[in-house]
Amino acid sequence: MSILVFVEGDQGKIKNSSREAVSYAAAMEQSPVVALALGSFQATELETLGTNGADKVLHASSAQLDQGIIQAYASVWAQALEQSDADTLVLAKSALGDAVAARVSVLSNASIGSNVVELPDTSDGFKVKRSIYSGKAFAHMKLNSDRRILTLNKNAIELKTDGESAQVEQFNPELNQQDFKVTITSTDRATGEILLPEADIVVSGGRGLKGPENWHLIEDLALALGAATSCSKPVSDMEWRPHHEHVGQTGLKVSPSLYIAIGISGAIQHLAGVNSSKVIVVINKDPEAPFFKAADYGIVGDAFEVVPKLTAAINSSK
Amino acid sequence: MKILVCITHVPDTTSRIAFTDDHTKFDSNGVQYIIGPYDDYALARAVELKEELGASITALHVGGPEADPTIRKALAIGADNAIRVNVQGEDSYHVAQQIAAVAKEHEYDLILMGRESIDFNGGQVHGMVGALLNIPSISPVMKLIIEDGVAHMAREIEGGKELVEVPLPLVAGCQEPIAEWKIPNMRGIMSARSKPLEIVAPIDSESRTSTLKFQLPPAKGSVKMIGADQVEELVTLLKNEAKVL
Ligand SMILES: Cc1cc2nc3c(=O)[nH]c(=O)nc-3n(C[C@H](O)[C@H](O)[C@H](O)COP(=O)(O)OP(=O)(O)OC[C@H]3O[C@@H](n4cnc5c(N)ncnc54)[C@H](O)[C@@H]3O)c2cc1C
Numbered sequence: 437m438s439i440l441v442f443v444e445g446d447q448g449k450i451k452n453s454s455r456e457a458v459s460y461a462a463a464m465e466q467s468p469v470v471a472l473a474l475g476s477f478q479a480t481e482l483e484t485l486g487t488n489g490a491d492k493v494l495h496a497s498s499a500q501l502d503q504g505i506i507q508a509y510a511s512v513w514a515q516a517l518e519q520s521d522a523d524t525l526v527l528a529k530s531a532l533g534d535a536v537a538a539r540v541s542v543l544s545n546a547s548i549g550s551n552v553v554e555l556p557d558t559s560d561g562f563k564v565k566r567s568i569y570s571g572k573a574f575a576h577m578k579l580n581s582d583r584r585i586l587t588l589n590k591n592a593i594e595l596k597t598d599g600e601s602a603q604v605e606q607f608n609p610e611l612n613q614q615d616f617k618v619t620i621t622s623t624d625r626a627t628g629e630i631l632l633p634e635a636d637i638v639v640s641g642g643r644g645l646k647g648p649e650n651w652h653l654i655e656d657l658a659l660a661l662g663a664a665t666s667c668s669k670p671v672s673d674m675e676w677r678p679h680h681e682h683v684g685q686t687g688l689k690v691s692p693s694l695y696i697a698i699g700i701s702g703a704i705q706h707l708a709g710v711n712s713s714k715v716i717v718v719i720n721k722d723p724e725a726p727f728f729k730a731a732d733y734g735i736v737g738d739a740f741e742v743v744p745k746l747t748a749a750i751n752s753s754k
Numbered sequence: 755m756k757i758l759v760c761i762t763h764v765p766d767t768t769s770r771i772a773f774t775d776d777h778t779k780f781d782s783n784g785v786q787y788i789i790g791p792y793d794d795y796a797l798a799r800a801v802e803l804k805e806e807l808g809a810s811i812t813a814l815h816v817g818g819p820e821a822d823p824t825i826r827k828a829l830a831i832g833a834d835n836a837i838r839v840n841v842q843g844e845d846s847y848h849v850a851q852q853i854a855a856v857a858k859e860h861e862y863d864l865i866l867m868g869r870e871s872i873d874f875n876g877g878q879v880h881g882m883v884g885a886l887l888n889i890p891s892i893s894p895v896m897k898l899i900i901e902d903g904v905a906h907m908a909r910e911i912e913g914g915k916e917l918v919e920v921p922l923p924l925v926a927g928c929q930e931p932i933a934e935w936k937i938p939n940m941r942g943i944m945s946a947r948s949k950p951l952e953i954v955a956p957i958d959s960e961s962r963t964s965t966l967k968f969q970l971p972p973a974k975g976s977v978k979m980i981g982a983d984q985v986e987e988l989v990t991l992l993k994n995e996a997k998v999l
Pocket residue numbers: 641642643644645667668669670671682683684685686687698699700701702703704705706709719720721722725737738739740767791
């Protein structure tokens with residue numbers, strides 16, 4: 437039985453989180469690992485999935501699949517599961533991936549384990565450890581069907597980069613017009629920006645920054661670190677920052693290696709979205725800010741003074 | 755227009771998360787239960803749509819009688835009637851089958867729910883319901899307008915959003931800023947008492963997963979404080995001690 441891995445692109449490049457998902461499948465040591473890519477990609481880009489552990493890439497290159505139409509993707513994944521004789525489908529958690537996976541679990545009679553944080557335990561059945569209560573706990577679950585789908589949190593596995601190049605095979609699924617009732621009329625995606633769920637380092641700003649005009653502090657530090665930017669809920673509520681940057685209980689849940697919180701008090705609902713980060717740095721002028729209790733490193737100080745110094749220190753340490 | 759809003763009954767976001775019975779049960783001691791915050795957004799948008807276009811709103815919950823106060827709150831916020839499928843939800847698929855059965859019977863134009871529950875965070879139920887009913891499912895939806903039987907939506911994607919159009923019926927998993935949360939007023943609370951809450955028996959359905967055990971994350975070690983004028987030291991620690999730079 438093979439393992440199928442759905443890989444997602446962003447502006448023509450395979451997302452890092454998808455490469456992680458391929459590495460995860462490879463680490464399950466149940467070959468072959470077959471990656472599935474939909475829509476336009478350069479073959480040379482797809483071949484590189486081999487370095488992450490893919491043995492083969494199925495490429496459904498129809499232009500109809502350039503846009504992520506949830507229902508159509510679900511039909512194609514289900515067909516790919518059949519075609520590749522796979523009992524496991526792995527993918528990185530994402531806005532599109534999650535929405536499609538749910539439908540595929542119905543179409544393909546699969547158990548689904550979402551927000552999985554480490555390799556499965558297959559010693560007795562198929563067990564996964566998943567994040568629940570917005571990162572405040574874990575559940576060990578048994579997936580009981582013969583087929584299963586795993587959606588992975590970031591950092592569920594170390595990225596593998598030492599594999600061979602993979603062979604790319606054209607895949608021609610049947611496309612049913614019934615699946616294209618949804619029309620995507622426009623896409624508004626900030627270009628050049630590092631995607632928040634993909635980022636290994638995240639620099640986040642809260643209400644302590646006083647206004648959107650001060651966001652250069654956050655952006656400069658993020659640039660120095662090669663990081664993505666995020667914010668607390670009031671910041672996106674007041675439209676200082678776009679909504680897709682909002683992290684927490686009601687926003688995106690992130691688990692980067694390093695999360696730097698600046699001028700954020702650390703309300704429990706904010707922590708819910710960031711507490712699975714490996715290392716947390718907090719910069720806040722209030723020594724009593726609750727965030728310090730959840731931090732690994734803390735600086736009590738005025739963001740307007742500390743952050744430019746930190747940015748300079750990072751730049752000069754390179 | 756007939757709208758179904760599916761609501762979860764979940765621990766308040768400030769709840770202490772703990773487990774009992776050798777880590778096999780959630781410890782609900784002293785925990786306040788609420789409508790899931792994402793479901794609350796879905797409900798708020800449904801109430802707005804009712805005001806804009808005229809609609810009937812049914813609130814649906816799959817679960818036991820302990821959720822009745824939460825369901826009454828949905829009625830107080832503006833649902834016209836409610837249905838509770840009387841069975842403890844076992845997993846997303848189990849719940850989705852129950853919702854799909856109710857939806858098949860009543861034929862709603864629009865099925866709204868939160869993008870995910872805040873207890874298990876699966877984010878799967880809307881897609882499963884869509885697949886079971888063979889209608890489109892869209893998530894996470896941050897804007898929803900209905901015009902001449904067509905839903906115009908903004909769906910959040912990484913780094914931005916996309917605008918989506920789809921004819922009804924459909925299932926949407928909602929999130930902010932689709933609407934502002936609504937706080938029930940006195941009249942709403944009074945009228946909720948007499949609105950119908952129908953308790954229906956579950957259909958035969960299966961679950962595909964079983965929860966074996968819960969686990970809490972390891973306690974955070976104590977924070978290392980660094981002087982505001984010693985940012986170089988922070989950089990050194992992040993490089994050499996934490997090894998994240
Ligand atoms: C159901 C529910 C869901 C929620 N979901 C979320 C969520 O998903 N995400 C989220 O973030 N919040 C969420 N919240 C809101 C949350 O409770 C807090 O209100 C919010 O996180 C506070 O944001 P903040 O830390 O930016 O602002 P504040 O709490 O106002 O904190 C500002 C901080 O900045 C510090 N500060 C001020 N000036 C400076 C300076 N010059 N230098 C350094 N520090 C400074 C202050 O000391 C303070 O600690 C939710 C709330 C509810 C009820």
